[in-house]
Amino acid sequence: MNLNTSEEDKPLNSARDALSALPSLDEANADQDATSILLRSDLIKSSRPDESNPYLYADDIDEDEPDEDDSTEAAPKTAKQSDADATPEAPGAAPAHHIVVPEVDAPTDASPALSSSAQSEAQDNPPAPVTSFVPQAQTPIGGPSFTFDDTDGRRSGRIKIVVAVTCAVVAVLIGVYVYFGNYYTTHFFPHTTVNGDDVSGMSVDELSQFISNIGSAYKVHVTGAGLDFTVNSEDISFVYDGKTYGEDAGSQINAWSWPLEISRPHAYTVQKGISYDENKLNDIVGATVDKFNETATQPTNAGIRFDGDSSSFVAIPEAVGTAVRKDDILPLVNTGVSTMQDEVVLGDDLLVQPAITQDSKKIRSTIKRMNKLLDNPIKLTMQGNEVFTVDKSLTTPWIGVNDQLDITIDHDAIVKWAQGPLSAQIDTKGTKRTYTRPDGKQVTVEGGSSDYDYGWCLDGAALAETLTNSLNNADFDAIELPMSATGATWNPGGQDWPARYIDVDLSEQYVRMYDESSNIIWETECVSGNPIYGGGTDTGVFFIYRKASPETLKGLDYNNDGKPDYETPVTFWMPFDGGEGLHDASWRGSFGGNIYSYDGSHGCVNLPYAKAEQLYGITNVGDTVVVHW
Numbered sequence: 001m002n003l004n005t006s007e008e009d010k011p012l013n014s015a016r017d018a019l020s021a022l023p024s025l026d027e028a029n030a031d032q033d034a035t036s037i038l039l040r041s042d043l044i045k046s047s048r049p050d051e052s053n054p055y056l057y058a059d060d061i062d063e064d065e066p067d068e069d070d071s072t073e074a075a076p077k078t079a080k081q082s083d084a085d086a087t088p089e090a091p092g093a094a095p096a097h098h099i100v101v102p103e104v105d106a107p108t109d110a111s112p113a114l115s116s117s118a119q120s121e122a123q124d125n126p127p128a129p130v131t132s133f134v135p136q137a138q139t140p141i142g143g144p145s146f147t148f149d150d151t152d153g154r155r156s157g158r159i160k161i162v163v164a165v166t167c168a169v170v171a172v173l174i175g176v177y178v179y180f181g182n183y184y185t186t187h188f189f190p191h192t193t194v195n196g197d198d199v200s201g202m203s204v205d206e207l208s209q210f211i212s213n214i215g216s217a218y219k220v221h222v223t224g225a226g227l228d229f230t231v232n233s234e235d236i237s238f239v240y241d242g243k244t245y246g247e248d249a250g251s252q253i254n255a256w257s258w259p260l261e262i263s264r265p266h267a268y269t270v271q272k273g274i275s276y277d278e279n280k281l282n283d284i285v286g287a288t289v290d291k292f293n294e295t296a297t298q299p300t301n302a303g304i305r306f307d308g309d310s311s312s313f314v315a316i317p318e319a320v321g322t323a324v325r326k327d328d329i330l331p332l333v334n335t336g337v338s339t340m341q342d343e344v345v346l347g348d349d350l351l352v353q354p355a356i357t358q359d360s361k362k363i364r365s366t367i368k369r370m371n372k373l374l375d376n377p378i379k380l381t382m383q384g385n386e387v388f389t390v391d392k393s394l395t396t397p398w399i400g401v402n403d404q405l406d407i408t409i410d411h412d413a414i415v416k417w418a419q420g421p422l423s424a425q426i427d428t429k430g431t432k433r434t435y436t437r438p439d440g441k442q443v444t445v446e447g448g449s450s451d452y453d454y455g456w457c458l459d460g461a462a463l464a465e466t467l468t469n470s471l472n473n474a475d476f477d478a479i480e481l482p483m484s485a486t487g488a489t490w491n492p493g494g495q496d497w498p499a500r501y502i503d504v505d506l507s508e509q510y511v512r513m514y515d516e517s518s519n520i521i522w523e524t525e526c527v528s529g530n531p532i533y534g535g536g537t538d539t540g541v542f543f544i545y546r547k548a549s550p551e552t553l554k555g556l557d558y559n560n561d562g563k564p565d566y567e568t569p570v571t572f573w574m575p576f577d578g579g580e581g582l583h584d585a586s587w588r589g590s591f592g593g594n595i596y597s598y599d600g601s602h603g604c605v606n607l608p609y610a611k612a613e614q615l616y617g618i619t620n621v622g623d624t625v626v627v628h629w
Contacts, residue, residue: 177259184255184262192266194249195339208246211273211340220336222285224346225324226296229288236284236337237277244273245340271338278334285333289326297321299351302358304367304401311392313370313399315363318354325350356405366405373399373407373471379478380463382456382490387481388422390467399471411468418467419460428496429455429485430540435495437503438518445628448540452577454624455496455541457485497541501624502582502615504528504605506537509592511582511605513615522618524611525592527585530600537603542576542625549573549616553583555602566602571609572616576625580604584612 188199188207199207218233218240252268254261303316328350336344356362374392381387394417398410430453432446448454462482470479487496503512506528513522529537551573555565575581585591585606605627607615 180258180262181256184253184258186250188249188253189258189262189264189266191264192268194268195270196267196341199249204246204250207249208242210242211240211245212242218340218342220333220341221343222329222333222336222346223343225329225348225350226322227288227292227324227329227346231281231284231333231337233276236281238337239275240340241273245270246273248272269339274338274340276337281334281337282330285330286326289324289329293323293326296323298323299354301354301356301403302360302363304363304370304405306396312374313367315358315367318357320351320353323352325352362405366401366407369474370399370401370407372474376474376476378467378470378476381478381480382426384480386478387426387490395471407472409468409471411464414467415461415464418458418463422463423458423460425492426458426481426490427456428487428490428492429453429457431455431492433494433496433541438499438514438520443505443626443628445539445541445626447538448542448577450542450578452542452545453485453540454487454543455485456483456487456490456492458482459484497624497626501626502544502619504537504625504627505629506539506596506627507629509594509596511607513618522611522615524607524615527588527591527606528596528600529580529603530596530598532597533600535600535602537601537605537627538577538580539627539629540577542627544574544576544581544619544621544623544625546575547573547616547619547621551583553604572612574616574619577627582607582612582615582625584609 186205187201187203188194190200192198192200194207202210218238219230221230222228248270249268252266299321300319302318304313305316306312307314324346329346332346332350333344335341373395377389377391379386379389398413400408400410402408430448432444433455434442434444436442459482463479466479466482470476488498489496498516499514499518500516501514503514504526505511509526509528511524511526512520515521529535550569550571553566553568553570553573555567557563558565570583570585573581573583580603582605585601586609588606588608591606591608
């Protein structure tokens, strides 16, 4: 048998003594027999080998179980060797198989007896210290070391204690969980309300009894938003069932989740077990609200006004009144009754709110567009020339808004302005005009109010329509003034008729006609109307609107006999002012002078026959006739 020892191995003395008592073995079987003997000794008990490793581990040795073949008690160990104390293996060599041999004081009866010579030899020559056997043939290479230790026993004991304590704690926890789970199946958690009533810790049966006790005396008090009234249970046929109420509340308890739910607030809503006549309730509440709103102040929407300081439109803030919204109050009271609330408190949010606020997009956009109308004047032109500007001083009162905050343009106000102040500046028809006649005489002419007056006349209605559309569409292009009557040149206060015209000078009792070059092309004396008898010839600027040859002139029926006061035939008729005109007067022997003052006409301008014939030949319908003193 080969025994390999090293400086690091610390052999047991008792093991050496045990070896000295072994019988002698032949050389060929020394290793195998020694290994067999050691494994069978009562000091080493075979452990359960790992299925993948045929070698024994020190941690698997049970020191408490003696070998069934041993008849003597094993000697106690004096040393242990761990894997860390093993002899270092040479590089590339298979690890040695270490067997730690405990100390043996003396052979037992169960041990094989040594021969006397062997005993003597062993006593005289004790073997060298042995810490391991290295089988050269039968022992496989690569197995782990065998180490004897009692750590597993102590560890096993501790594990059993831990397991036992853990099981006991788990059992207690389960018991607590089940106990409280059962408890909260019929009881409410802390911090729990049912329809607003605090039922913390109350049982379901207690809640049912509580509801049964108060049901007959139930009433709801409605307050807030200016209202204060009470609805009694008998007024709405209120019926209650405390048992159903409690069961409905209890069904909402999540009892088996009590570890999570016990610290949380809970608000349960119950409507089962409660019934009432909803129509009666709505009638009572509705009538109360309607009566309240009759004297309440209605809200005022935000508006828009013109601010003189900034010369712009600004917002008028909205105002909340005291009226309340009935349609929003009814469901709140119904909810309160259906959940048996004692009081329903209404907030100011139930006041009727203004539909439009000053911060609304509609207000802001409308103000922006209105100010744009103010800041963009519109030019009015005559024959392409600017004659007037419509600026904010005019448009401010025309621009407004309706209840929907849509911009409105006051069309009637524009018509009134166009036909009044603007016409007074634009119109020349019937106005006083001063001019210089081609012969140098300065003349002032005024008068005329008939449809036959000559001059410019603004069509105020047409202008108002165009201007209204421009403002509505924010169209700021220039507008050519529409006219119901026109002249040759727009010249307010001066001559606005062409150079070709007929000039009737009543003070001179003389008539002249000028051509386009202001040259006299015809002239004659005349007799005008007699002003003493109310037949004076009208003054003004007119135009010949018709020509007739011959014509019978008929007078009015001043004597009321049903017939014209006169009927006078003429050959050349050129009317310029209704019933007044230029015509021949063959019954007269003289013209001019002051004949008109005592033998004047009824208003016409009488001409010598030959001169009338000439004038009739050169005049055209539309030629201007200026009659003046």
